[in-house]
Amino acid sequence: MECKEQNFLMYFSPLRLEENSEKTIELEWPLNKKLSDCYLVAFLESDGKTIEKYRSERFDVSSKARVSVSLNKYLFQPKETVVIEGKATKESGESLEGNVNLEIDGKSYRTVLEDGKFSFTFNLSENIAPGIHTIKVIVNDSYGNHGEKNITFNVTAVPSFLLVEVSNKSVFPNTTFSITPKLLDQAKGIMKDWVAVKITRKKLFAKETFLEKIVRSNEPILFRFSKETEPGNYKVEVSYQEMKNETIVEVLPLEKISVVMEGNTIVFENVGNVPYKRTVEIKFEGKINKTKLLELGLDVNEIKSYKVLAPPGTYRISVNTGKELLNFSSQLGGLTGNVIAMVEPKARQKKLILIIFFLFVLLVLLLFLRKRLRHKIKGRKLKERKKGLEGSERKGASPKLKRVFERYGNVLEANKLNSSLVYGNKQEVSVLAVKFDEKEIEEKTKEIEELIVSAVSTIKKHKGVADIQDSFLVVLFNVIKQYRHDVAAVRTAEAIVEKAKKLKLKVRA
Known part of the structure; x- marks a missing residue:
């Protein structure tokens, strides 16, 4: 056999033929590689001389099979059915009879070719990853003919899980923590979509809302409860379409005050979220040394001012709240005689309370007088109207x-x-x-x-x-x-x- 790539001796043997007779020679085809532009050449020789020579038509040698594959559709949902259909032929166009191997997401399946055709059906798993998937189809027969074909399909990402993560389950007021909503697909991969986040607390007759916001999935947001937020459990809710999830964040009780010195006045402010009821120690160091104890009671956000008096001089004043020690330096004066030092509520605070109370009483009195006056005027008008009706004569009656x-x-x-x-x-x-x-x-x-x-x-x-x-x-x-x-x-x-x-x-x- 003479080919473009090389020549092969296929058969050599003595031959004896009678007149008007013929002989058929069957050859085994040991070749398994592709050859092109091939011819079969037969020689009949005698005593080293060529008596007759024959050259066949041109042909190629190939073990390649042609494979075509199709799917019932391209875009799939999890758990849907996939139908693969295909054909396989030799290079010559003849149908191939043999086996079909399919490789799908690391799994292998097997079927057979019948009259050069095959069909295979399988179901996608419920947690199959979204995106492009490849099916590799391999066909072969007993003669060594072989062919491969790849085909792809796409799986839709389906929102399947909704999670909410918080950086801290327990927080103090006025402390920042993060909230991260996570929308996951069927394979628990992150989906980039908008998720609603809400923080609420249920009270006796109503629900109080602290946060309502739309955020991207897997993108944390920062939140901080105000300093006066009441201690207790607060619900962090996330929602996407019909999906919901929630977690609880506890706001811890914080007993804390702020202390500042303004001239000869100490200002206490409750900056915690619970009432502050403690004994505060105030120490004077200077011309005299003296310690005073102050029973301090402050509601949330309440401010109280106390005037500090002592014999004239410069003093170092320290305030011990039991949790922290604060030091101030101030020029004090205002006491004479045997009084060493004192702390008293600032007078203007008492005056303000009295003024507010007086205005409230005055307002109530004015409302009462207004109501009495309206009733009196209305009664007078009714009497005049009744008198006019009773005194009128119905003239003209027969x-x-x-x-x-x-x-x-x-x-x-x-x-x-x-x-x-x-x-x-x-x-x-x-x-x-x-x-x-x-x-x-x-x-x-x-x-x-x-x-x-x-x-x-x-x-x-x-x-x-x-x-x-x-x-x-x-x-x-x-x-x-x-x-x-x-x-x-x-x-x-x-x-x-x-x-x-x-x-x-x-x-x-």
Whole structure:
């Protein structure tokens, strides 16, 4: 065999052939490397002379298999199913029969080629790392043909875990600590997304919020409780979509005061988060040496000033709080006689308290007088209004109709216009007005009287209040006396009109 790369002797043997006969020679192919531009050359020689020579068509020698691979999709979620399908052929285009090996994330799988094709299915793990993954496909057959192909797929990062870390579980007020929210994917890798952080404390009837902020995952934020924050447990919450997590940070009690010297005044301030109740030692060193004990009680944030008096001179004053010793130098004076040294509350503080108390009492007194005055004015106006109503005459009422109504209307005390229904508080009412014919009032006295009697009975039934105005019978129905006062007015009107028709009287309601 003659090839571009080299020549090979494939077969050599004596040959004896009869006339018009042939012989087939089978050759084993021991080559396993790629050769190009190859030819098979056959020689027939006798006594060292070439009798006949044959050269085949050009061909190549290759063990390479052509492999093509496809997936059911490119982007996957954890736990989803992956389907791999592929084909394998020889260089000549013939289908390859053999084995298929697959390598996926360090794991090996095996299947077979059937008619040059294969298919393989597997499920991704729930904690598979997000990002690009490679599947390596290797095919081979019993003749040494071999081929490889790589294909990639992508796994989505799914938020799966939410953590919160704090640098200190217990802190003093006015001390900085860090909070780090961590959003993790299915493989517990850090995800860079925004996470909500909140610090709260539940009280008896409400929840107090100290921090609300949106921060990046895995980026710490610094926080500091104010110096007056109450001791106790505070909840640090983180949230992302439907995911939540929390931890507890304890604010420790801090009993601490600040002491400064301003001239001959010592100023104590509670800078802790609990009331300060201790005995403080104040020592004078100078013209005299003296130690004074001061019972000090301070609420949170409270400040108290004390005036220091001693015989004139320069003094070294030390204040011992029990936890620290503070030294001051001051020029003091103001005491004479046998008094050696003293510490007293500053006078202006007492005066300020008295002024505040006096202003408070004055404010309460003014509010009380204002309320009394408003009631007095309101009562006077009501009396004047009532007097005006009672003194007014209802002119224009038909005398005959008035006499008839008063005779029967008194049965239900219906003719008192200054009753509580029409005077005083505002109320919701329905009004019924019945118009009598003026000519009939004069000519049909008997029928009018019978109609009035019937009307009074109906008004009484429906808890109404009535009076005569000119040639009108006016009836008021109150929501207090009759729940459906509008219905009562309609039914009363219907009854009066029906009775008037029977008596052949002309009325309008």
